[in-house]
Amino acid sequence: MLKITKLIARNANVANLTGCRHMRSRLFANAAAVNEDASTTTAENADEPIDIANPFEKDPQQCILCKHNIVPNYKNVKLLSQFQSPYTGRIYGRHITGLCKQKQEDVEQAIQRAQHCLLMPGYHKDLEFLHDPKLFDPEKPVRPHKY
Numbered sequence: 001m002l003k004i005t006k007l008i009a010r011n012a013n014v015a016n017l018t019g020c021r022h023m024r025s026r027l028f029a030n031a032a033a034v035n036e037d038a039s040t041t042t043a044e045n046a047d048e049p050i051d052i053a054n055p056f057e058k059d060p061q062q063c064i065l066c067k068h069n070i071v072p073n074y075k076n077v078k079l080l081s082q083f084q085s086p087y088t089g090r091i092y093g094r095h096i097t098g099l100c101k102q103k104q105e106d107v108e109q110a111i112q113r114a115q116h117c118l119l120m121p122g123y124h125k126d127l128e129f130l131h132d133p134k135l136f137d138p139e140k141p142v143r144p145h146k147y
Contacts, residue, residue, distance in 0.1 A: 063099040064135055065107075072106045074113035077120050082135045083107050086125035097135070098142035 065072065072080065083092050091111055094104045114120040136142065 063103050065103045066100055072110040074110040077114055078129060080111050080114055080120060081125055081129040084111060084125050086130055089121060089123040092138060095143040096138050096141040
């Protein structure tokens with residue numbers, strides 16, 4: 001309260017000297033601004049909204065290879081065998097593996113190169129890798145087909 005009265009007393013002398021009516025409106029506007037400044041320092045604007053992250057926003061989806069920054073290589077047969085069917089040797093599609101387009105193409109190319117170099121069998125999965133942990137479930141695809 002003391003700050004407001006000191007401000008009014010200081011500005012009243014200026015208003016009296018200039019003799020302008022618009023100075024009075026400015027006088028009260030300054031008093032309100034000083035009053036708001038005093039309340040912001042004490043209460044930190046409790047009524048204003050707080051900036052927080054959206055709790056409903058989904059995390060951006062990344063394929064498992066992009067998430068861990070893995071580049072498929074034809075020499076890494078253990079990784080490549082995860083993307084091959086144990087019964088037929090077929091390469092699983094994107095809708096089953098959940099890979100992005102670029103990584104799926106890289107995996108397919110690396111598997112074909114490994115098969116061509118005879119590092120991987122072509123018509124079945126190598127018996128060494130049958131009990132490896134699954135990266136995905138082929139029975140429950142990430143993006144199911146329409147049919």
